[in-house]
Amino acid sequence: MDKRTLGTAGPEVSAIGLGCMSMTGGYSEKPDRQEMISLIHAAVDRGVTFFDTAEIYGPHANEELVGEALAPVRDQVVIATKFAADIDPVTRTPNGRMLRPDELPRVVEGSLQRLEDEVIDLYYQHRVNPDVPIEEFAGAVKELIEAGKVKRFGMSEAAAGTIRRAHAVQPVTAVQSEYSLWWRRPEEGVLDVCEELGIGFVPFSPLGKGFLTGTVTASTSFDAGNDIRSTIPRFEPAAMQHNQAVVDLLVAIAERKGVTPAQIALAWLLAQRPWIVPIPGTRKLHRLEENLGAADIDLSADELSEIEEAASKIQVQGGRYNEAGERATNL
DSSP: OOEEESTTTSOEEESSOEEOGGGGSSSSSOOOHHHHHHHHHHHHHTTOOEEEOOTTTTTTHHHHHHHHHHGGGGGGOEEEEEEOEEEOTTTOOEEEEEOOGGGHHHHHHHHHHHTTOSSBSEEEESSOOTTSOHHHHHHHHHHHHHTTSBSOEEEESOOHHHHHHHHHHSOEEEEEEEOBTTBOGGGTTHHHHHHHHTOEEEEESTTGGGGGGTOOOTTOOOOTTTOGGGGOGGGSHHHHHHHHHHHHHHHHHHHHHTSOHHHHHHHHHHHHOTTBOOOOBOSOHHHHHHHHHGGGOOOOHHHHHHHHHHHTTOOOOSOSSOHHHHHTSOO
């Protein structure tokens, strides 16, 4: 697996990481814990060194899973986790409010315990709290870094101006946001500020929550009780039927190169900047291997231009979140 550096001062990690969110739920049935631990081990065996989790995933269960799975190889990997919502430690449910900066020392201890670790490699603010100046959170993470609890500061779903303000207080190592051929808003300022400030960029949902793999169609149904896609306008049948044009574009390039649409989608992301490290999630070994294979695919300048020209003519329909979810972002 090729390596990339997250920004100018960040850690060196595998060119493709592993998003672990779905390993404790979120998409259809809840997977078997031991099978997910085995999958994480398989990722390590195949050269993955960058793993993504968060306190809210589960909640808490995902950090515990990742911590247990990676404990035997802890010195070989980079683990990122996130804070944002206040979560009751007993019931493991959100309390309906966002954390304050003065609560981070308590919260980080919980993540460290669940991750079975003494220091967090990369600590993202999962969502920007609109009621507290970002400088205060950056200062709070700076204190955690000085105390040896955290190595690096990250931000998720933050606007360019917010990133710049935080970076002035505590240098930001990486910004994580959704980015793919069907969600390109980071190109409207965020990628430019990352390049200017030497910040790495980590696309989540780089395969459009499965849509860009070509395995999801307008006839696909989602479990309203368990699958987050059942709440997303972009996954309504009419929107999926319209957005199939994006998948058709990927299929056409993939067939010509003898690879899969998912691999083209990931290869396209890798070609955008040398400091971009996507973190596709999966719960299946063959999908993991397929995703990692994208790192070996080179898209020529002509192919990238072809994709860009075709994609520019497709107007993707449907929001990537419902209204409440989009309001929670800072973009």
